[in-house]
Amino acid sequence: MSGMRRFIGEEIEVVFEEKPGLPAAVIWRGNRYPVLEVLSTERRLDFSRPWWRRRHRDVYRVRVAGEVIFELHFHRGPGRRYWVLYTMEGSEST
Numbered sequence: 001m002s003g004m005r006r007f008i009g010e011e012i013e014v015v016f017e018e019k020p021g022l023p024a025a026v027i028w029r030g031n032r033y034p035v036l037e038v039l040s041t042e043r044r045l046d047f048s049r050p051w052w053r054r055r056h057r058d059v060y061r062v063r064v065a066g067e068v069i070f071e072l073h074f075h076r077g078p079g080r081r082y083w084v085l086y087t088m089e090g091s092e093s094t
Contacts, residue, residue: 005069005089012085014072023060026070028085033064059086066091 013027022041026033039061058074068090074083 005087008085008088010085012072012083014074014083023062023072026062026064026072026085033068033070035062035064037063039063039069 010028014023015025015027015032016022017024022038023035025035040059041061042059044057044059055078056076058076060072060074062070062072064070068088070085071087071089072083073086075081
């Protein structure tokens with residue numbers, strides 16, 4: 001694996017083969033990146049705020065083509081739910 005981890009922080013679309021399930025592909029900047037492997041999953045819970053304002057996150061580290069690792073954050077909680085490509089590690093293809 002070459003390259004360093006870099007912050008992206010952009011909203012993305014995540015595709016699933018079945019729901020609920022693990023991410024099957026990531027759509028970022030108009031490109032589709034099939035997920036080759038899910039390396040880890042983590043649920044981060046925020047209990048520092050009142051229950052109606054809590055923002056929980058599901059974090060996925062996935063490997064896509066070119067030995068690139070994406071760290072994906074799914075923002076859950078009240079209001080809008082959305083996915084963010086938080087970091088990218090490895091050879092840059094975009």
